[in-house]
Amino acid sequence: MGARVLSPFTAIDRLRGRLVALRSLRVTDASALDTLLRDGRVTRLLPPRVRRETGRQFVTRVLREQRRGEGVSFAVLPLGSDEVIGQIRLINWSRSERTAEVGYWFRRKYWGRGFATDALRLTCRFGFRHLSLHRIEAIVVVGNVGSRRVLEHVGFRLEGRSRRAARLAVRWADEWRFGLLRGELRC
Ligand SMILES: CC(C)(COP(=O)(O)OP(=O)(O)OC[C@H]1O[C@@H](n2cnc3c(N)ncnc32)[C@H](O)[C@@H]1OP(=O)(O)O)[C@@H](O)C(=O)NCCC(=O)NCCS
Known part of the structure; x- marks a missing residue:
């Protein structure tokens, strides 16, 4: 029998890892995320829509998607700190297929920790x-080695490559397609 489906908000406040805590994204996180979205090194391999958004536009959109049941969005904070250092989301959530896609970005000064x-x-x-969920997917611009390492650390497998699928600022790029099945998550 599958896990009981809770309202996402029921469980969010309890998410604590070894290094970070996750809580539900709030309107008041817009300004912290705006700082990240103004850093071209953070956004250069993200989808065009995200590259164009301000923090407020991003938060407004993803909270609307969350209310429609299309995904769940978290702010990421180091354990013991109130600073929002990034965001991570499950998007394109299909209840019937039991699939979702994961997307994330983090403040540059915290990379590599x-x-x-x-x-x-x-x-x-x-x-x-x-x-x-039965399966989680991730789509990564080919060459984004840091993101690939993060995915492989937790058990995602590279399943394929889509040609010229990502629209970057000055070129089209191929995308890696990763998948993680229930039971494959590395703890
Ligand atoms: C990708 C990203 C989320 C990684 O965040 P992070 O906090 O540095 O990740 P972690 O510290 O957990 O792990 C990073 C791993 O990748 C490795 N890594 C990071 N950048 C790398 C690079 N350019 N080349 C090779 N390895 C790299 C690190 O060494 C580490 O591996 P290790 O644990 O085996 O040493 C962060 O760089 C980021 O926000 N990038 C911009 C947005 C983005 O690309 N998001 C993903 C879209 S699919």
Whole structure:
């Protein structure tokens, strides 16, 4: 029998990992996320829509998607801190297929400390346990080695490559397609 599907808001406040805590994204996170979205090194491999958004536009959109039941969005904070250092989301959630896609970005000064890996592990565990997901997907611009490492750390497998699927600022790029099945998450 699958995990009981809770309202996402029921469980969010309890998500604590080894390095980070996740809580539901709030309107008041817009300004912290705006700082990240103004950093071209953070956004250069993200979808065009995200590259164009301000923090407020991003938060307004994803909270609307969340209210429609299309996904769940978290702010990421180091354990013991109130600073929002990134966001991670399950998007394109299909209750009938029991699938969702994961997307994330983090403040540059915190890269390389294991925060993204910890946040991804927590988010996938949440998706399998509380959204009853069967499969989580991730789409990564080819060459985004940091993101690939994070995904592989938690058990995602590279399943394919889509040609010229990502529209970057000055070129089209291929995309890696990753998948993680229930039971494959590395703790
Ligand atoms: C990708 C991203 C989330 C990684 O965050 P992070 O906090 O640095 O991730 P972690 O510290 O948990 O792990 C990063 C791993 O990738 C490795 N890594 C990071 N950048 C790398 C690079 N350019 N080349 C090779 N390895 C790299 C690190 O060494 C580490 O691996 P290790 O644990 O085996 O040493 C972060 O760089 C980011 O926000 N990038 C911009 C947005 C983005 O690309 N999002 C993903 C879209 S699919």
